[in-house]
Amino acid sequence: MTVETRSLTDELTEIVGAAHVLTEQELISGFVTDWTRRWTGHTAAVVRPANTDEVSAVLAACHRAGAAVVPQGGNTGLVGGSVPMHGEIVLSTVRLNRIDRVDPVGRTIDAGAGVTVAEAQRAARHHGLDFGIDLASRDSATMGGIVSTNAGGIRMIKNGNTRAQLLGVEAVLADGTVFTRWKELTKDNVGYDLPGLLAGAEGTLAVITRVRMKLVVPPRATKVALVGVESVGGALEFVDTLQRSGLSLEAAELMTRSGIDLVQHHKSLRAPFAEDTPFALLVEVSGQADAQQLLLDALTAGESVIVDAAIEDGPAHRLWNYRESHTEAVGAVSTTPPVKLDISTPLREIESFLAELTVRMRDAFPGVRAICFGHIGDGNIHVNLLDVADDQREAVTDMVLRLVARHDGSISAEHGVGRAKAPWIGLGRTPVDLQLMRSIRSALDPAGILNPAILPSNPQP
Amino acid sequence: MTVETRSLTDELTEIVGAAHVLTEQELISGFVTDWTRRWTGHTAAVVRPANTDEVSAVLAACHRAGAAVVPQGGNTGLVGGSVPMHGEIVLSTVRLNRIDRVDPVGRTIDAGAGVTVAEAQRAARHHGLDFGIDLASRDSATMGGIVSTNAGGIRMIKNGNTRAQLLGVEAVLADGTVFTRWKELTKDNVGYDLPGLLAGAEGTLAVITRVRMKLVVPPRATKVALVGVESVGGALEFVDTLQRSGLSLEAAELMTRSGIDLVQHHKSLRAPFAEDTPFALLVEVSGQADAQQLLLDALTAGESVIVDAAIEDGPAHRLWNYRESHTEAVGAVSTTPPVKLDISTPLREIESFLAELTVRMRDAFPGVRAICFGHIGDGNIHVNLLDVADDQREAVTDMVLRLVARHDGSISAEHGVGRAKAPWIGLGRTPVDLQLMRSIRSALDPAGILNPAILPSNPQP
Incomplete structure (x- = not known):
């Protein structure tokens, strides 16, 4: 050996x-x-x-x-x-770090798998465009990584997930064969969507070496509002109002009172609202010159669900700060490494899921604090569990993921399965589904050498 | 036997x-x-x-x-x-025609594979929503069909293709096994995107029996403009102006002078413009109350490329008539069944592709008329060839598809490969790509009974 x-x-x-x-x-x-x-x-x-x-x-x-x-x-x-x-x-893939081309007419970028999200964003902005994906790890996360995990992030409500940005891919199969589908076309119906299959496959089907991705036209004038609401239902209602207002919804992030309190204390911020509200919704919208007026109109239309609101011009970051500081604050105050679960539910289930989660945590794990926040428009909630003892981690994860499954949700909304959620993959997929994945995996990597321990593994040869 | x-x-x-x-x-x-x-x-x-x-x-x-x-x-x-x-x-699938549910909160529709596009549209509109896909064959085309071919259509520039609408699928594998992935989630990163793989597979991997699709919020106020331009480049420039105007671009359809003339004569319409222009661009935009003013602003901004323009409020259909009558007019005036080729090229190649097509058709097939029109924002052109003699069909198809390949385009933008384009699949995919598709197909249908004659067929057992 x-x-x-x-x-x-x-x-x-x-x-x-x-x-x-x-x-x-x-x-x-x-x-x-x-x-x-x-x-x-x-x-x-x-x-x-x-x-x-x-x-x-x-x-x-x-x-x-x-x-x-x-x-x-x-x-x-x-x-x-x-x-x-x-x-x-x-x-x-760290050395596959070349940006080969930005095409401002076709709005595409050709980049090596090791190019970071921030580098792709800078290259796009240089041409008056933007990269469709943004996430907190932008300075380190790479093209190959976000494609392999089909990353979501804060712009997904506007631009879709990473798979939706992917036009072309170059990848190497397990035996060294190079596979290339390298088109600059949004419409190309010639056989199976193999780039889309590699997206989200977590490196089990091929090693991605280069990608061709769409770029997006940046929004014209953006406004940010932080809105205090009494319920998740009220937040969803206001999101719906915005989506029907003619404004373009750039982001919609739900936070809870406990998360806001935590951030406020940790970052020494002032209270966002005069009155306390159980939930806070951060929205970013864009539109024409009258975006401000339209946003005010929408806030007026939503007054039955809105307790208080603050507005600022984008791209200022005072209001975003409440949302973006969550991860840092959670990490800082927890006495143990937080259990971070990225889940999604149908929109109509978010409220009952969160309510049930609160009750069950209190009953079964009274010492654990749950801080939930996330991309409400996509039904995506990041459940952060603080002060979890080492011997409780698996039990608390199991409890949350089973609850998600009962609410017709996904055990992984945007992070993937990896090793952390492998034991629970059966909560998200049927046996036939898992068997189909294994068959496809076997077809592409019969020897089973690519990331063999994750996702439904190959059947034994 | x-x-x-x-x-x-x-x-x-x-x-x-x-x-x-x-x-x-x-x-x-x-x-x-x-x-x-x-x-x-x-x-x-x-x-x-x-x-x-x-x-x-x-x-x-x-x-x-x-x-x-x-x-x-x-x-x-x-x-x-x-x-x-x-x-x-x-x-x-004609009897799988039940709409099980429309969820106005999650904005989804659950429908049997045999439900038509028009039925899905009606069900969505009943709830103040709309179905994301629209195409001329809406009264007959089915959910199973549009998913299996990953149909595009006139709303693709706004909503994406059929694959992008697909959340869940129920399908039956070749041996009768039922496969179900039935989530109401836009974010569900648990393994491979099998619904996306079945989309566009043209019935070679499974028979789709039910689908869960996204619904969209209908645009608020729409305006339609028919714009005369001197060049394809000018049309693309104006599309770009609109996309940056803050208006939402609902459709962008390019037509040529010869197509407009044909339609005008066949349908007894009056000339759309005071002056003749080589190209006409139909755009539909939506926005807030001031959409009209923004459209006028955009037309002013585009005056260097615009020769003439006509505007009307949506959803009137006088201007759309010029575009929608193309298929009928083409069919009526051709002395032989038209050769209809659905192709796409990168945006920057459209102009040179069309120019080269004109020259080559004139040289090689002087008796053939080419009428081109299509979804310019997606780079998708429908090439209609009139008066093609029976013994010329294959040669003229070969000529056009090879020209498309030289312009980095796709031999099938939205119709699929089927039988018509099977001989040319090698122009669109590499040998490794075709081999990968065959491997996946073999993994799902080892006996090779599902639509065996199309797409790269299974290797002989």
């Missing part, structure tokens, strides 16, 4: 050069632990190929050696999907 | 009842010829199951008998994808 590993390492060194096969513990530590520090694995080598040919040669070598591989982008995932928990070789 | 067929027919009769296994020539003629009358096949039986269980039993019986099956919805396809050219059993 050791001899085999060493000979594979030698082969990898021949392909990418000694400087790019990392084996020393100090050098690889950042690649074997995830961002949440929840998952720490080990590996014989981290390989950093410089281009698609090298990725192909690396995978072919691993395939011949029967060595499993975990592809890794910015390693900002929240479910441990890019951590080598079983000693897999880590294939880092 | 005859005995086997008869015994399968008997078995099918037991499943769905004698009234729903059609074998008489007069009864099946509408099922074995497509809408364009270009493709006529034959079959031993047309089976019309009433529900998912019956579809499952029908497929299981065909699977046991090794009999190939062609699923068929409204039979409005334009590429012969639902015609039994090789004597396949026809599985008609």
Whole structure:
């Protein structure tokens, strides 16, 4: 085993050069632990190929050696999907970091898998356009990573998910074969949507090396409002009012009183409203010159559900601060690493899900605080559980995810399954569905070397 | 062979009842010829199951008998994808015609595969919403059909394609196994996007029996303008102006002078403009109360490319008439059945593609008239070729599709591959891509009974 590993390492060194096969513990530590520090694995080598040919040669070598591989982008995932928990070789896309082209007419960007979201955003803005995906980890998260996890983020209500931005893909299959579908077309109905299949596959079907993504026209004039409401139903009603107002809804983020309190205290912010309200809704809208008036009209129309409201011109960030500081505040005040569960429910279930969650947490885990917030327009709630004892983590996760399933929701809205949610995948998919996924996976990677421990794994050969 | 067929027919009769296994020539003629009358096949039986269980039993019986099956919805396809050219059993979804639910809060519709687009639209409008897909064949085209072909249509620039509307699917695999992913969630990152894979698969992976689709909020106030421009570049520039105006672009349809002339003459319409222009662009926009003023502003901003313009309030149809009468006029004046090719190119290639097409048609096929029109915002052009002699059809198709490929376009933008474009699939996909599709197909339908003659067929067992 050791001899085999060493000979594979030698082969990898021949392909990418000694400087790019990392084996020393100090050098690889950042690649074997995830961002949440929840998952720490080990590996014989981290390989950093410089281009698609090298990725192909690396995978072919691993395939011949029967060595499993975990592809890794910015390693900002929240479910441990890019951590080598079983000693897999880590294939880092960090050097596939070239932006080949921005086409301002066709509104597309061609970028290597290792280009970060922030780099893509900057390149797009340079041409008066924008990248359709934005998320807090923008400075580290990569094109390959957001495609492989089908990331959502705060602009999804306007632009759709990452899969919806993807026009073309270049990827390397498990045996080193290069697959390319490289069209600059929104309409191209010639057979199966293979780029869409690779999106969200969490590196189990192929290693993505380059992507061609859509760019979007940035909104003209944006306004931000933070609105205090008495109920989730009231928040949804106001979102509906905005969507029918003629304004374009750029973001809609729900927060709770306890989350706002936490942030306010942690960041020394003043109270957003004169009156306390159980929920706060942050909305960003865009429109023409009269966006301000239309927003005021919508607030008037929504007065039956609205307790108080504050408005500011975008892109100022005073009001956004209440939302964006949640993650930091939650991490800072919890006495243990927070359990972070990213779930979604149908819109009509959000209210009853949150109400039931509160009661059940209080009954079963009285010491645990739940701070919930998220993208309400997509039914997506980030459930953050604070002060969870180590031996409670699995039980509390199980309780929440089963509750989600009973409310017809998803155990993973935008983070993926990874390792964190693998035990609960049966709550989200039927046996036939899981079997179909396994069949497809087997068809593309019969030897089962790509991220073998996650998603429904290949049937034993 | 005859005995086997008869015994399968008997078995099918037991499943769905004698009234729903059609074998008489007069009864099946509408099922074995497509809408364009270009493709006529034959079959031993047309089976019309009433529900998912019956579809499952029908497929299981065909699977046991090794009999190939062609699923068929409204039979409005334009590429012969639902015609039994090789004597396949026809599985008609016509009786799966129930709308189970419209949810006005979650904005979804649950409908059987045989529900028509027009029925879905009516059900949505009853709740103040709309169905995201609209196309000329709305009264016959079905949910199963538009999903299986990933239909586009005139609202795609606003709402995206059919795949983008699809939230949940129930489908039956080749061996009769029922596959269900039935979530009401826009965010559900638990494994591969199997509904998205079935969308556009043209009935080769499973038979879709029910769908859950998104509904959209209808636009508030719409305006329609028909704009005369000197060039395709000018049309694209004006589309860009509109997209940056704050108005919402509902549709953008390009027409040529020859198409407008044809329609004008055929429908006895008056000339849309005082001056003749080589191209006409129909745009529909929506916005708030001041949509009219914003549209006028945009027309002023675009005056360097605009020769003349006419405006009317939506949803009147005087201006739309110029665009919608194209198909009828083309069919009426051509001395032979028109060759209808649905293609797309990158936006920056449309102008050079059309220019080159004109020259090449004149040189190689001087007797053929080309009338081009389509969804310019998506780069989607419908190339209609008139007066093509029977022995020229293949050569003229080959010429156009090779030209499309040289302009980095797609040989099928929204109609699919079917039988009509099967010989040219290699122009649109690489050998590795085709091999991947075959692998996936084999994984889902190892016996190769689902629409076996289209798309890259299964490898021989």
